[in-house]
Amino acid sequence: MSDEPLLRPTEIDRIREGIAAAVLGAPEGLADSLEHDAHGYLRLVDASRVGAEESSRLLREAVQGARAAGHSWDTVGRVLGVSRQAAQQRFSGKAGEAGSSAPPGEGSNAPKRRTLGGLTAFDEMAALEEAGRDGWHVVGYGPFYHEVEASSHPWEHCRVALPSAARHRRMESEGWIPVGAGWFPWRYYKRPLNPGT
Structure with a gap:
């Protein structure tokens, strides 16, 4: 992996702006309520929490995707700005069966x-x-x-x-x-x- 940045500054800005726009724009009337309603700030905290949880989920899945594409823990760690060990400890084995849509079949009549x-x-x-x-x-x-x-x-x-x-x-x-x-x-x-x- 070269030392050249993977994302340009303008791309980083677009990602940040997109996340902020989603957090402010998804809850109906949130942005307008901040001008006059103290409760709106609690809605903003809740919307930001959901955004942070979703960002965390996307990062976990992106790391697993990079691993599935053949990248080493060392390379993933460098992109994240952490050691190989830190990346592996944080992201390995935590994905579970996030994509699973049905429980495993059981019994003699269960599908194979x-x-x-x-x-x-x-x-x-x-x-x-x-x-x-x-x-x-x-x-x-x-x-x-x-x-x-x-x-x-x-x-x-x-x-x-x-x-x-x-x-x-x-x-x-x-x-x-x-x-x-x-x-x-x-x-x-x-x-x-x-x-x-």
Whole structure:
């Protein structure tokens, strides 16, 4: 990794402005209330808390994404301005199954499931394409894995970088089914295919 900054100052400013605009703009009437309502400042604290929690979640998922893309803990630590050990202690093993959308099946009538492990950001879609052709569809995911469930027909899968609400609605109208809450920066979708497709 070179010593050249990954983001330009103007990009950093746009990110900061975007976060501030989201915190002030999402709660209806918040910005206007700050001129005359002391309660508005408590709403601002709450909105800022939500923004900080979401930023923290995005950072955890971005780190796991960098690891899934093959970057070392040393490299991730350098980007974060901490040691390899500090980055690993803070971010390894805390992701859990954030993308999981269904509990594991149990009992003899439960659908058959398996885990596609050792995946990276660069090969996960090919693995899902192959599994989908064989009748498996994704039901959960996390760093380095996708959990898939067996069905009687083929599936197709796609991932989209943070779709807008309009794009999300359009995809659903085209038969795409969202899986889980997303794994920053991706949102995963699936849809059944007709046999022979």
